[in-house]
Amino acid sequence: MSPSSFAPVVTAHAASTPVEPLAVVVERRVAAAMGGASPLLRRSNRADFQANGVLPLAKAERRQPAALAAEIAARIPVDDVVLVCRPSGPGFLNITVSDGALLRNLAARAADARLGVAPKSAPGVTVIDYSSPNIAKEMHVGHIRSTVIGDALARVLAFTGETVVRRNHLGDWGTSFGMLIQQLAETTGLAGDMQVPELSDVYQQARARFDADPDFAERARLRVVALQSGDTETVAAWQRLVAASRRYFARVYAELGVLLEDADALGESHYNPMLAQVCADLERAGIAVPSDGALCVFPSDGADGPDGSHGPDGAGGAAGPEGLGSAPLIVRKGDGGYGYAATDLAAVRDRVDGLGATRLLYLVDARQARHFAQVFDTARRAGWLPPEVTASHLAFGTILGPDGRPFKTRSGDTVRLQDLIDQAVAAARTVVAEKNPDLAPEELEARSRQVGIGALKYADLSNNRVKDYVFDPARMVSLTGDTATYLQYAHARMRSVLRKAGVTGVTAVAGVPAAGASVALEPAERALGLLLDEFGAAVDAVAESCEPHRLCSYLSALASAFSTFWEQCPVLKAEDGAVRDTRLLLCALSARTLAQGMDLLGIEAPERL
Numbered sequence: 001m002s003p004s005s006f007a008p009v010v011t012a013h014a015a016s017t018p019v020e021p022l023a024v025v026v027e028r029r030v031a032a033a034m035g036g037a038s039p040l041l042r043r044s045n046r047a048d049f050q051a052n053g054v055l056p057l058a059k060a061e062r063r064q065p066a067a068l069a070a071e072i073a074a075r076i077p078v079d080d081v082v083l084v085c086r087p088s089g090p091g092f093l094n095i096t097v098s099d100g101a102l103l104r105n106l107a108a109r110a111a112d113a114r115l116g117v118a119p120k121s122a123p124g125v126t127v128i129d130y131s132s133p134n135i136a137k138e139m140h141v142g143h144i145r146s147t148v149i150g151d152a153l154a155r156v157l158a159f160t161g162e163t164v165v166r167r168n169h170l171g172d173w174g175t176s177f178g179m180l181i182q183q184l185a186e187t188t189g190l191a192g193d194m195q196v197p198e199l200s201d202v203y204q205q206a207r208a209r210f211d212a213d214p215d216f217a218e219r220a221r222l223r224v225v226a227l228q229s230g231d232t233e234t235v236a237a238w239q240r241l242v243a244a245s246r247r248y249f250a251r252v253y254a255e256l257g258v259l260l261e262d263a264d265a266l267g268e269s270h271y272n273p274m275l276a277q278v279c280a281d282l283e284r285a286g287i288a289v290p291s292d293g294a295l296c297v298f299p300s301d302g303a304d305g306p307d308g309s310h311g312p313d314g315a316g317g318a319a320g321p322e323g324l325g326s327a328p329l330i331v332r333k334g335d336g337g338y339g340y341a342a343t344d345l346a347a348v349r350d351r352v353d354g355l356g357a358t359r360l361l362y363l364v365d366a367r368q369a370r371h372f373a374q375v376f377d378t379a380r381r382a383g384w385l386p387p388e389v390t391a392s393h394l395a396f397g398t399i400l401g402p403d404g405r406p407f408k409t410r411s412g413d414t415v416r417l418q419d420l421i422d423q424a425v426a427a428a429r430t431v432v433a434e435k436n437p438d439l440a441p442e443e444l445e446a447r448s449r450q451v452g453i454g455a456l457k458y459a460d461l462s463n464n465r466v467k468d469y470v471f472d473p474a475r476m477v478s479l480t481g482d483t484a485t486y487l488q489y490a491h492a493r494m495r496s497v498l499r500k501a502g503v504t505g506v507t508a509v510a511g512v513p514a515a516g517a518s519v520a521l522e523p524a525e526r527a528l529g530l531l532l533d534e535f536g537a538a539v540d541a542v543a544e545s546c547e548p549h550r551l552c553s554y555l556s557a558l559a560s561a562f563s564t565f566w567e568q569c570p571v572l573k574a575e576d577g578a579v580r581d582t583r584l585l586l587c588a589l590s591a592r593t594l595a596q597g598m599d600l601l602g603i604e605a606p607e608r609l
């Protein structure tokens with residue numbers, strides 16, 4: 001094969017062709033030799049794979065494990081896929097696949113737009129409730145995790161073939177808007193220009209006045225009544241507040257590069273017309289009972305107790321230490337008003353009946369664990385959440401400041417989301433400028449944004465979802481650590497090789513030996529190739545566990561396997577044309593796999609860093 005045979009085969013992707021991961025092929029063969037028992041196959045650094053399933057099988061069959069392992073190994077046909085299968089240690093099997101099988105697998109992935117990853121066979125409908133800020137207020141540090149993790153999960157699930165409905169459950173209803181509108185009426189007037197973040201300040205002033213001035217508090221309460229009873233002027237002011245907030249959220253989401261669109265926003269107010277029915281139905285079914293003038297749902301017997309045990313809804317999420325607790329869920333308050341809980345119950349009904357959801361996910365602060373446990377329990381009892389529909393509150397840890405305590409400004413205020421974005425982008429600017437001293441200002445700015453925002457997201461996603469982490473801008477843009485910047489750098493390097501080789505497209509199918517042809521891969525090539533084969537498994541692991549850090553770990557391992565390959569295996573300078581083609585194939589597939597994986601996390605993979 002001549003080196004030039006590579007470039008012309010850059011073709012458009014054919015229709016998607018799933019590629020069976022080598023691990024699956026090997027697993028099936030070993031299982032057959034084990035009479036259907038599970039091989040418990042793992043990747044291994046002694047061979048390519050190690051099967052650990054012989055030990056339990058030997059135990060069950062009262063056999064001597066090493067002898068059984070030897071017997072099974074002898075039964076596994078050695079061919080162009082399985083090159084060697086050897087018993088080892090007390091009863092393991094070490095399996096090595098052939099270089100040819102690995103290369104054909106990689107080439108098949110490279111020829112497919114989905115990198116060979118098959119979509120799920122029976123996809124469901126997942127509704128993801130994420131970001132969900134409150135209107136008229138500025139977004140703050142507390143919104144990052146919900147927004148970033150929810151967005152990554154929305155992308156990953158959509159990639160697996162799931163129908164994903166994003167729901168931005170905006171806090172656009174409640175008594176506090178009476179206070180805000182009254183303050184506006186008495187200061188700038190209701191016709192004035194409304195903008196977030198300025199409105200955030202008005203909100204603070206209104207709250208302070210509400211607490212200090214009983215006359216104002218009374219006028220604010222009347223304003224709530226006016227809003228709820230549809231007073232034209234008040235409703236119009238509220239609508240303008242909502243519109244201004246939505247414009248502001250759209251700007252933040254665009255800056256962060258998250259999928260949320262205005263159409264995904266469905267405020268709490270949307271459910272108002274359904275709340276009376278929610279209460280009536282619960283009361284008729286005997287699930288909600290009047291108590292001190294309010295309508296309440298008391299925790300069901302045998303459900304999660306205050307000991308923190310999780311019900312079915314705890315699976316996959318942290319239900320929090322409280323479980324259902326013993327306090328009731330208040331669906332209608334003593335004054336006749338409906339609250340947050342009734343709204344969430346109406347939303348469950350709407351999502352299951354209206355959207356046909358098979359899975360409900362909520363990316364909300366851990367402090368709401370009890371709220372969700374009670375909402376899910378109530379909805380189950382009412383039959384609104386049938387057993388085949390899962391509901392999970394995916395709680396997350398807290399972002400900590402440099403002092404290791406929940407992040408606050410020096411004066412003790414909540415840190416604005418915009419400040420955190422700006423800090424990450426500033427840190428990124430230093431790194432980008434250092435690497436490229438002659439960059440034009442606009443280009444510097446554009447790249448710093450890609451790097452900074454990628455870093456902010458990766459720092460959040462790569463930490464175990466339920467753990468706290470420290471916000472550290474300098475560390476998150478480090479070129480060497482477990483960072484988005486490291487991934488972006490690895491990707492840029494891959495792209496640079498491909499550019500130099502004249503490979504402009506995104507797919508590369510040259511360098512593929514015919515079945516049975518002799519090829520010899522270097523250890524670093526095999527290690528990289530076997531990791532590329534695991535991409536689908538890494539994506540599936542996130543879809544199942546709702547833990548994006550698993551994909552981060554995979555991509556970080558991929559980037560570092562590439563770096564070893566890069567040090568040990570010359571690509572453009574490879575003497576042999578076939579070797580060069582194989583290495584270019586590895587570069588092209590690595591670049592695409594890395595870029596696709598980063599895209600699933602919502603992180604950009606620029607051509608250059």
Ligand code: ARG
Pocket residue numbers: 129132133134169170171344347362364
């Ligand atoms: N707006 C709420 C808050 O700021 C979060 C809403 C979460 N979603 C939900 N369906 N309750 O606390």
